[in-house]
Amino acid sequence: MSMRRWLAGAGVVALVVSTGACGDATPDAAATPEATGTPAASATSAAPTPTEASPSPTSANPPVLSGDRQVTITRVDAVESGLSLTDERLAEVDGDEGRQLFVATPVEGQTFLIKSYRGAGGGPGTGEPVCWQVQNPGNSQPLVVQGAECQESEQRQLFTIAPNPENAETYLISNNSAYLRNTRNNGLIMEELGDAAPFDSFRFNDNGAAPSS
Template sequence: MSIKRWFGGAGLVVLTGALGACVAGGPGAPATEGGQQETGRGVSVGEREVGIANSDGRPDAVGRSTAPAPATSALPPVLTGKRWGTIVRTESFEGGVSLLDGGRLAEVDGDEGRQLFAPTPIGGKKYLVKAYKRSSTTPLCWVARNPGGGRPLIVEGAACNAQDRHQQFDVTPVTRDGRQVYLFSNSSAYLRHSARSGLILEESGDAQPVSYFRINDNGPAPVG
């Protein structure tokens, strides 16, 4: 592969200072893939409820935010937008996350797609997750999509737009077993692995499982 192996490179980023005392847990179990409510207090996921863009790119009835300029001094290096790295699900034994040329975020064990990511703060604790190929300095950004037909929400690529709510992701540092990992979410729908559908976005209920991800630092990201 042209980039560092999924488990190689700089490895986990250790969070220092006050931010190192961040939350030591995660949200509970997601709703079922089709958007139906599970037992307990699981919340149904629907286009209206979480404000996800339709498959043709048209947003539903949601507002657009104008976030203030972010302060990055207390962030882990991989969350400053100045470093890029591979993203690996902690439960995955091989392979990593890729934004495929066909547009969807998936897990692969080859070199296909965009496999270098630079979460870039845009204010209000929100991030654009920029996706690059090693040979390119022009990113695409993650965007939450509703493919319709009762299928689960997914992540695709789009031209970066910090004002698009569907591109504004939360990237939450979590300490698990003494290691720094991350949760990715958009409008309370969390990125997780589904045995049937691959990487999807689902709202959480009260219990496990969710998916945690490592960000393996691969050096300075392109400027801009």
């Protein structure tokens, strides 16, 4: 028996060419957030609130000129005598007559009423005060100081009490440019000095709390 070899070589090679469809991969556009420009907050400094101008400090009156203390008054060059408001006029005395206790009551700035009280030797109790007042006696006589009912509206009662430029612990006393001074023939008078320097200055000596009346 002949063997036939049938060489059946049917090799069908199915070459399947797989064509991969290569599509361009378009990447998704990255969603870039819209750049929102936030305007820089401008530094707005609050406008300064205008403050009320503070009054310039003023020098307070010393205690003897506060109206709360009573004083005796002596002329710097006097020897063992002090001022007293007698029934007639302001004079220098070395006894206990008249009103020798005084209260400088502020009116405005260096302007004062000078109230006069009786001391222990000048009558019972202090009584109601009377105020210094410039008087013109007439007959070409110099101006003097007498007692009168206290009235702040009376210009002749408004005395300027200012520190002596040569000695701050003593004071010059004047009224309407006339200064209190001592004279040999007329005692204490008020005199206009013009350009001349004041002749007399005075010490205010603390004598305790002022009377309440």
